[in-house]
Amino acid sequence: MDLGVLRDQIDDIDKQIIRLFEERMDVAEQVARYKIGCGKPVYDPVRERSKIERAKDMATSSFNARGVETLFNQLMAISRVRQYELVAEAHQDNFGFEECNGDHVGAKVAFQGVEGAYGHQATLGYFGKDVECYHVKTFEDVMKEVHEGRADYGVLPVENSSTGIITDVYDLMHLYDNYIVGEYVVKVEHALLGLPGTEIDQIKTVYSHPQGLLQCSRFLDEKPEWEQVSLQNTAVSAQKVLVEQDRTQAAIASPAAAAIYSLSVLKEKISDNDNNSTRFIIIRHKKEYVKGADGISISFELANAHETGSLYHALGFIIYNSLNMTKIESRPIQGDKWRYRFFIDFDGNIGEAPVQDALRGMAQETINFKILGNYIQVE
Numbered sequence: 507m508d509l510g511v512l513r514d515q516i517d518d519i520d521k522q523i524i525r526l527f528e529e530r531m532d533v534a535e536q537v538a539r540y541k542i543g544c545g546k547p548v549y550d551p552v553r554e555r556s557k558i559e560r561a562k563d564m565a566t567s568s569f570n571a572r573g574v575e576t577l578f579n580q581l582m583a584i585s586r587v588r589q590y591e592l593v594a595e596a597h598q599d600n601f602g603f604e605e606c607n608g609d610h611v612g613a614k615v616a617f618q619g620v621e622g623a624y625g626h627q628a629t630l631g632y633f634g635k636d637v638e639c640y641h642v643k644t645f646e647d648v649m650k651e652v653h654e655g656r657a658d659y660g661v662l663p664v665e666n667s668s669t670g671i672i673t674d675v676y677d678l679m680h681l682y683d684n685y686i687v688g689e690y691v692v693k694v695e696h697a698l699l700g701l702p703g704t705e706i707d708q709i710k711t712v713y714s715h716p717q718g719l720l721q722c723s724r725f726l727d728e729k730p731e732w733e734q735v736s737l738q739n740t741a742v743s744a745q746k747v748l749v750e751q752d753r754t755q756a757a758i759a760s761p762a763a764a765a766i767y768s769l770s771v772l773k774e775k776i777s778d779n780d781n782n783s784t785r786f787i788i789i790r791h792k793k794e795y796v797k798g799a800d801g802i803s804i805s806f807e808l809a810n811a812h813e814t815g816s817l818y819h820a821l822g823f824i825i826y827n828s829l830n831m832t833k834i835e836s837r838p839i840q841g842d843k844w845r846y847r848f849f850i851d852f853d854g855n856i857g858e859a860p861v862q863d864a865l866r867g868m869a870q871e872t873i874n875f876k877i878l879g880n881y882i883q884v885e
């Protein structure tokens with residue numbers, strides 16, 4: 507047996523496959539034109555399933571039947587991507603998002619917590635001083651203020667570099683008709699705060715936001731006798747220590763909160779990680795994006811979540827359009843056991859054709875698809 511001869515045979519077969527592939531793609535383009543004409547969706551799962559079954563039946567072994575299935579799944583996915591490209595050319599569409607200049611002078615901005623909270627720092631850092639900012643109690647309150655129009659913008663934490671995503675905010679982003687228009691990163695430098703004159707040995711109880719306690723777990727592990735109490739916010743914790751005037755109490759919060767609540771920094775830099783940062787999103791009740799927006803966030807659910815390759819196929823639209831996916835998260839869908847909602851970030855601007863193409867594909871082939879926003883990413 508001669509390897510060269512066998513490879514020549516494979517090359518000949520491949521030539522035929524390529525010719526047939528291109529012929530198939532030409533026909534798929536005609537199908538796309540037909541669908542554009544009558545408004546029929548590109549994806550037809552019933553037709554695809556029956557095609558796969560028939561194609562498998564034509565194979566002569568079970569191994570080949572599985573191969574045929576994989577191959578045809580890929581072929582049809584590629585044909586759909588091309589069809590979506592043609593649909594995108596026919597209907598330039600920004601999915602209801604409008605470009606804006608991002609001017610926010612005089613705007614009302616809601617953040618969660620109290621003055622001195624990291625959310626307050628993010629608000630001042632993103633907007634500067636020319637807005638009217640105010641605080642509300644919970645993350646959901648921020649969502650409501652924005653959704654019901656009392657605030658023009660809201661500021662919410664979505665992720666910490668050490669502990670990961672803030673799950674409640676992810677779940678709320680799906681529930682409210684608000685959109686991400688910006689992001690801001692705050693370097694979180696937790697400190698242990700107490701009443702002036704307090705010695706660390708006197709402390710029995712430490713208050714903080716659950717994230718604050720989690721992010722300082724190495725420091726707290728050395729104080730097993732301290733009771734750890736979670737409160738709504740790091741700054742609320744500092745305020746409580748001030749109000750109760752009890753030297754057995756301390757708070758984990760920012761040095762900025764120490765200044766606001768007249769507390770002393772008993773120990774600084776107690777986070778597990780020196781590079782501890784929290785990413786905040788800026789939300790609006792408007793589908794808008796600023797010029798130069800370069801990051802897109804979306805969420806969706808999969809109809810056939812447990813079918814092999816369903817997530818892979820949804821993500822294929824990002825890959826085939828040469829877009830760079832930067833993040834993926836999943837969250838359980840409330841009341842629907844073992845089903846998940848996916849949150850994906852990728853680079854791009856909603857005005858660009860490959861982005862529109864990927865969005866259109868995913869919108870048609872997933873369920874409860876939402877474009878969460880298009881905004882300028884922070885490095």
Ligand SMILES: C=C(O[C@@H]1C=C(C(=O)O)C=C[C@H]1O)C(=O)O
Pocket residue numbers: 534537548549550551553554557581582583585586589
């Ligand atoms: C080509 C079509 O569009 C899509 C792609 C298919 C394919 O490549 O065979 C099949 C069904 C559709 O999801 C079609 O509708 O026939």
